[in-house]
Amino acid sequence: YFFVLFCFLLTVVLVYLIRQSPFGMILSGIRENDRRVEFAGISIRNYRLAVFVISGIFAGLAGALGALLESNTDxxxxxxxxxxxxxxxxxxxxxxxxxxxxxxxxxxxxxxxxxxxxxxxxxxxxxxxxxxxxxxxxxxxxxxxxxxxxxxxxxxxxxxxxx
Structure with missing residues (x-):
């Protein structure tokens, strides 16, 4: 349980840091209006790919921790x-x-x-x-x-x- 709690707290801190970074601000801009961000000269394709990879990492971590807590999968x-x-x-x-x-x-x-x-x-x-x-x-x-x-x-x- 402590390992899961540690991973949870680490994930919360990482998500907070990502949201407060310039990368996170650009992601917020893409969420609100992706065309404006593109007109500002920022390639949104790479940002979307990066977010997809990051969310996949978090989802994989959640699945692994869930399997660890359940001790089996079905x-x-x-x-x-x-x-x-x-x-x-x-x-x-x-x-x-x-x-x-x-x-x-x-x-x-x-x-x-x-x-x-x-x-x-x-x-x-x-x-x-x-x-x-x-x-x-x-x-x-x-x-x-x-x-x-x-x-x-x-x-x-x-x-x-x-x-």
């Missing part, structure tokens, strides 16, 4: 319902936020445990809850909470300025 680990969990976790927490996948994974685990206690069709009910989260909170839970605080803060400034 065909279910390749089933779409199991392999789509990282995508669902990211959607719940928020894709464009740093802490979104962490919050999303905590919510996913807690919701799954609660729903599994009441029904065997936990995926159906989880899908309904996921749709509500996606439709109600466009940026995931973390993005929705930050938007809520930004709206509340702007309303305070507007009402405070009218006095």
């Amino acid at each position: 065909p279910f680990s390749a089933h779409w319902s199991h392999s789509s969990e990282p995508v669902l976790v990211s959607l719940i927490g928020g894709i464009q936020t740093f802490t979104g996948p962490l919050v999303g994974s905590a919510i996913f685990i807690v919701l799954r445990e609660i729903i599994e206690r009441f029904t065997q069709n936990w995926m159906l009910w989880f899908g309904i809850i996921l749709l509500i989260i996606i439709m109600g909170l466009r940026g995931g839970v973390v993005g929705g909470i930050s938007q809520l605080f930004h709206k509340r803060g702007s309303n305070v400034l507007i009402s405070g300025g009218d006095r």
